[in-house]
Amino acid sequence: MNTGILTISLDFELHWGRFDKYPLSGYEAYYAQTREVIPRLLDLFEENKIRVTWATVGSLMAESLEEWNHFSPAVFPSYQLDKFSAYSWVKSQRNLPSEALFAPNLVRQILDCPGQELGSHTFSHYYTCEKGQNHEQFRMDLKAAVRISQEKFGKSLKSLVFPRNQYDEQSVQIAGEEGFEFVRSNPSDWFWQHTEEETLVKRIFRTGDTLISLGKQSFYPKSSLSPSRPVRLPASRLLRPYKGDSILHRRRIARIKDEMEAAAKSGQIYHLWWHPHNFGFFAEENMEGLRQILTWQKVLEMQYGMRSMHMEDTASEVLAKVGT
Template identity: 40%
Template structure:
């Protein structure tokens, strides 16, 4: 099997940042997100790139009234109440901002494009490592996410844990609900799953530095390693950080860091998994799409020279299942 280039995107709108950023502080990103999504899809189609869009279940609804009718029976009781999207539903003053909370039209656009998989990012942007929540409330949340997707003819087989809070104790729930794969974290200690309190300034600084300088290695993975057990862990290799005016002079380093890891995967018949949020691109769509174009053009070169293939997470899971059974 040749090397695999995997992309996953965490589709959240405001639900993914509402507990950490005010709407006014993040409005530029949210306002430009749909333009970014259209641009990303255009690039994916031009380069025949397949990707998984891990989508919050709330986004499938047209408005708050429809969402309220489909809430799970068991809700998480986070110790830090501001983490709960369910509390936000009751506390938010609903007006003309539905476009930043709901996106059935965007989901249909993504779904209509070849090679694009709709995965799940849980129903409510559920945090699996925060105090107060339980496996029962996680199961109810995830079931709700799968039901709303399946009601629209979209089977869910791939999951991305919000904030990368993968909880090993919850993996049997994925197997129970027939979710074939999830995106795990990189191996370095500063990437290990943490709750919000564990995100220290040092951890964030090391992750930022690692985007430009090789601190954690290439983070590419053998398919045999990924196929060891179900549900299959298709780990992250690199977060695609958005354009920053203050760090623009270092963008050549950021691109080189990604390209070297991609090449390692292509030559060694390994897997490279790139991920980001569409809203990351929203504040500076042009620069971010240009950077992505450079990455995808390099993928074209690796495809032609080494046979590297682009697969979404669902497609990777099919390959891993064959290896697992064999």
């Protein structure tokens, strides 16, 4: 029986994914809440037998700034705009609260939770399409991510999510050369292409598409995946956080559930993603929305056989079926 798959991948980054957009000051409670939410997410996943890929920024695996420096690559990215460099940002800061940057204890909890895959979100939240950097610098960044994961946690990394969903063909190839077998790719809609070239129109269409259909079908057949490594697993939908807009939030959750059901009925893949820190505000409302989605997955599992699989599971099954 050709059963549907719910794949979930999370971009686990703390402030490493936000330093070029938001100041640390004023977000202390935000990251404190994020750190409290992650064990609750793990409990919810374990309770519902949900398998998840945690694409983790390598920098947050460090215990301290000293250890971060130890694992950092010898070559830093040479972005035209220095604001994109985590290394330049760190040098510019006087006080760096570890709660917003380092979380090896949470990584250990992820590894201890059944069904969770530790993936990579690069070492420094590296932007592969920003002007000035080059692909060998990206390679060095990936090597640093692999090293800290192996030396600190004894884990090899197989799945990669590109920060800000930026990638090109050469960066995908380099990821494969550095041992990554699976990457998350973007939806084929025009407003998800070339995310380094951000426009207001793209943002409007991406936001609107969470409420009504403005793009292509979000789920896809297993046969659409190429066995060429690294296997690309397109994202289907970003689970946008609750921000006080209860009517819009309910509509977004309902749209996700409708798409999940359609994927389950047709035996296709539905790939949901978000950032754990998205639950840093309105934690209860966001947890309730997720709980509804996971409860619905169980209904779809009983009715149509829809399974929960992380990125490695999903891609490995496809590879096995094509005999590669």
